[in-house]
Amino acid sequence: MRQFYVLLTVTLLWSAEGKSQQASDSVKAVINQLFEGMKLADPDMIRSVFADSAILQTTVATPGNQFVVKNEQVAAFASSIAKLNKGDADERIEWETLKIDGPLAIAWTPYRFYYKGSFSHCGVNSFQLVRINGAWKIQYLIDTRRRTGCE
Numbered sequence: 780m781r782q783f784y785v786l787l788t789v790t791l792l793w794s795a796e797g798k799s800q801q802a803s804d805s806v807k808a809v810i811n812q813l814f815e816g817m818k819l820a821d822p823d824m825i826r827s828v829f830a831d832s833a834i835l836q837t838t839v840a841t842p843g844n845q846f847v848v849k850n851e852q853v854a855a856f857a858s859s860i861a862k863l864n865k866g867d868a869d870e871r872i873e874w875e876t877l878k879i880d881g882p883l884a885i886a887w888t889p890y891r892f893y894y895k896g897s898f899s900h901c902g903v904n905s906f907q908l909v910r911i912n913g914a915w916k917i918q919y920l921i922d923t924r925r926r927t928g929c930e
Contacts, residue, residue, distance in 0.1 A: 780858035786840040803877055806884045806908055809915045822857035829853045831907060838923050848921070869893040872904065882910035882930070891929060892923075901929035 809828050816824030837849045860868055869892070878886035886906040892899045902923035909918045 795905060802879045802884070804877060804882050805822050805917050806886060807874065808875060809908065809917065810888065810906060813917065814870045814872065816857075817874055818866060819868060820860055820863045820865050820867065820878075822861040825857040825860060826853060828917050830918045833917055834919045836921040838921070840925075867895050869896075884908040884910075884915065892924075898929075900924050 790891050813825060813828045816828070817820075817873045818855050823913070833853050835853060835856055836848050837851070839847055839849050871893070872888040874886070875889055876885070878885050884907075886908070888903055888904045888906070889901070891901045903927055904920060904922045906917055907919035908915050912917075
């Protein structure tokens with residue numbers, strides 16, 4: 780009987796780990812699709828990964844080295860990328876942190892951005908994703924941008 784409980788526990792843990800990995804892969808796929816859409820200059824692909832009420836923000840340094848937060852609409856962002864040639868916008872991310880709790884996920888992804896093949900800037904993306912009707916969508920994205928300290 781004891782062997783049965785050990786086997787059951789191991790099976791449940793393995794099953795939970797498999798589901799966790801599936802969720803993790805699903806979240807990563809949505810974020811990767813955003814950057815693939817940017818690289819392909821595909822506004823439909825970009826729009827498809829965002830929730831209807833998504834918020835896009837970036838931190839920007841002012842001349843006095845103060846930081847302000849700027850807002851951007853998903854549609855405006857997608858339209859600006861659509862004006863580029865394929866390959867012009869190449870954001871390369873690293874997966875530093877990914878956490879999921881039911882229908883909520885967060886991702887922290889340091890990045891380096893290349894414009895037309897040349898290094899432009901680096902920073903960190905902070906994503907909040909929600910699972911809506913069985914699909915992960917980006918609800919909130921804020922990033923930092925800098926040209927130094929990008930090693």
